[in-house]
Amino acid sequence: MESIGVLLMCPMYSYLEQELQSRFNLFKLWQQPPSKITEFLKSNQRTIKAVVSNARVGVDAQLIDSLPNLEIVASFSVGFDKIDLKRCEEKGIRVTNTPDVLTDDVADLGIALILAVLRKICPCDGFVRSGKWKDGDFGLSTKFSSKPVGIVGLGRIGSAIAKRAQAFGCSISYHSRTQKPLKPYKYYDNIVDLAKNCSILVVACSLTDETRHIVNREVIDALGPRGILINVGRGAHVDEPELVSALLEGRLAGAGLDVYEDEPEVPEPLLRLDNVVLLPHVGSDTVETCNAMADLVLANLEAHFNSRPLPTPVI
């Protein structure tokens, strides 16, 4: 196995890196100066048979084409929107991701964002630390329990968010490509109606051509000045300039964001707002889950190179 070349696209997780290093011939793309990358890929293209990518750095057609012996792309993420699946399929390249092991963490973060936005947890914590409590009370926030929650995308993560929100007495409704007859929640075949009928809208679907900017001006208007938006999907799900202006103009009550259109850049006007919570794409960034995700990436690679069925193939 030590002769099999694996290209690691960016720093991800030290445990994963160490294991890849010990099991394979590991190439670290980010250690090459940008001007030398083409040369580097050319000189190692016969050895590199696998690529490990993540939510931030994907695998486009250009990279695929420069690695003629590429057999498998294993992503350290559940989303695969940054991988050119079509090209991989054309070339018979397998693609794997890390579903299920991170469902709980992302769902937990979704609920954490709802609570943090509505109950102003971060501003309150700042209020205490600055000593301002001695001068008077913080003021009132808004209740979470029993508020109607609308979920965009009722897959593994969306369902896990729904289950948690129900325990807070929230009614659940959702929008997805197709209705899920086994799910006991109200279905809306369009996202505007969903937004009209909830006060907390959660984006939990995968990013595809159809879902890009699925949260646009019309949806934000329907959600309204008392509504809040939670995004644990991808930044591109939301028309970010529209979101920013809605928040600045009070046309939306608040937002909890873990993802942005151009990470790690966060729209500057958001940095000053008290009614938003801003996280740096940490949906699955716990020790427990990163270990499980790493093990799954390794399991997929091992299975492939030992001609066994892949644990979590996308294609």
Next chain:
Amino acid sequence: MTCSSVQVQPYLLEALEEKFTLHKLDTTTEPDKAARFLRSHRDSIRAVVGTAFVGADAELIDQLPNLEIVSSYSVGVDKIDLAKCKEKGIRVTNCPDVSTDDVADLALGLMLAVSRRLCPIDRYVRSGLWSKLGDYELTTKFSGKTVGIIGPGNIGMAIAKRAEAFGCPISYFSRSKKPACINYNYCPTVVDLAANCDILVVACALTPDTRHIINRDVIDALGPEGVLINIGRGPHVDEAELVSALLEGRLGGAGLDVFQDEPNVPEELFKLDNVVLMPHVGSATVEARKAMADLVVGNLEAHFLNKPLLTPVV
């Protein structure tokens, strides 16, 4: 009819002013001024509206000879001298139930915020460090952690119900086993509970028995990976022990909505990333406070109309 009240929300003040002659007692100014104020109104005051911060102690009760009812704008009545009220035939009411959900929500909010380091990470993004320094360090998973509840009353049970949806096994301590907790693991002592859970939540009422129920032994049992959540009262916890445990890494983290001497919070906690500090906002939502205000006024009206009290304690 007249009332004396302290630092309450405008909605409640307006309702009280509309129906009664309201005297506002400002306990934050010099004691002499407060004393003079009480002396000049002592005979006309027949009701007191207290809060979680300032209630009706023996001294106040003695200064108001015509006091008939204390209606507390809170669930907790630990700041009211209940024995004295009973002695003098003074009725006491509180606001149970209407803020249960909000307090339970905040307990979960604190558990999630501590585990996932929400506040330091939000600050990290706001200070531009994400693009400068890269990713924040990994945090800890919440789902599936064992939650231990001290006091499985209305609030405790509401917390348990929510935590269960995150796959958290529930353990609890109370003076005796509760039939409603049949699916939860009963622990006969608080130390036992602390040793057998990852996140310990204080959700019981403050009484002489529960003062400092969280002491050094309990903190040691909870341990360096354990998290303490306090949405009860500050005096439930030996605050000095808690602070040193956090500073020395003997306790993994804490989410605190209440403190020994509010609004004073031990400043050594301010530099810690593994604590979340809230200014006693458990029931501080628009919705809960409106419902509580309605109960305060409703109880007062019932009393003065000789109708049964809505939510009597004494």
